[in-house]
Amino acid sequence: MKAEIGIIGGSGFYSFLEGKEAWVNTPYGAPSDKILLSKHQGRDVAFLPRHGKSHQYPPHKINYRANLFALKKLGMRYILAPCAAGSLKPKIKPGHFVIADQFIDRTKNRQDTFYNGPKAVHIAMVQPYCPALRGLAVNACEELGIKHHKQGTMVVIEGPRFSTKAESEAYSQIADVINMTQYPEVVLARELGMCYVNISLVTDYDAGLKAGDDIKPVSAQEVKRVFGRNNERVKKVILKIIENVPEHLPCHCAGALKQAVL
Numbered sequence: 001m002k003a004e005i006g007i008i009g010g011s012g013f014y015s016f017l018e019g020k021e022a023w024v025n026t027p028y029g030a031p032s033d034k035i036l037l038s039k040h041q042g043r044d045v046a047f048l049p050r051h052g053k054s055h056q057y058p059p060h061k062i063n064y065r066a067n068l069f070a071l072k073k074l075g076m077r078y079i080l081a082p083c084a085a086g087s088l089k090p091k092i093k094p095g096h097f098v099i100a101d102q103f104i105d106r107t108k109n110r111q112d113t114f115y116n117g118p119k120a121v122h123i124a125m126v127q128p129y130c131p132a133l134r135g136l137a138v139n140a141c142e143e144l145g146i147k148h149h150k151q152g153t154m155v156v157i158e159g160p161r162f163s164t165k166a167e168s169e170a171y172s173q174i175a176d177v178i179n180m181t182q183y184p185e186v187v188l189a190r191e192l193g194m195c196y197v198n199i200s201l202v203t204d205y206d207a208g209l210k211a212g213d214d215i216k217p218v219s220a221q222e223v224k225r226v227f228g229r230n231n232e233r234v235k236k237v238i239l240k241i242i243e244n245v246p247e248h249l250p251c252h253c254a255g256a257l258k259q260a261v262l
Helices: 064-073 131-144 165-171 182-191 220-244 253-259
Strands: 005-009 020-022 035-040 043-049 078-087 102-106 153-157 177-179 195-205
Touching (some): 078 182, 078 220, 102 182, 153 182, 195 220
Parallel strands (some): 005 078, 102 153, 153 177
Antiparallel strands (some): 020 035, 078 177
8 A cells, every 4th residue: 555645653652534544664674653544534654653652762762764764665755753842942843833944953862864875966955844835834723723833944963852042042042942953854755755844832941031921941741741632633724635635736755866966
């Protein structure tokens, strides 16, 4: 069975729809878990939990290349990638959604390309997230009445630890939200010619914001609590996007590799 729309579930998002599960072999090893194949509104959909169903893979140990390659192997053209994120700005509150349009990479020791030679590839990332899919995500949030931010810069840290107060304060000067998994996932999707959109569910305020009556620094328990409380809203946004994705999007993601080879 093939599919065209793939969902990569983040922390707290380990199942989606009903269907058949299958392991997909890749040259890069095994993906995080079995991939579920299903349908929604006549569209073929695949779902993969980024961390595995038991959250057995921390951010720095996820086999991102295997995950993306497996989805491409199944025919995926569009990737919807929700994730938990911390806020670096007081106006971006827990429970808000952020449709990221930029990222800053602060990771290390991750396999972040399919091209390690002898073929040289320099993929363009001026617009790392598919602008057409981002528009659909924003429209879905508006239709559903979900508080959201139409754009935002994501700083991606290595993890699995959270930031120090000093680190968080520094990141707040250059980014809006913080996460541990968006890189290299978004880059690998572009190398494979797939449209990719991030939907960040803000679960907490990061450590750099001053604590107050409604501002508490991040903790694993708080991330789990807020994501669990908002899981159904995440799924509703994704289903709405699936229903509205056209056969062809007006973007250049699919042909990005052609412009990247020397």
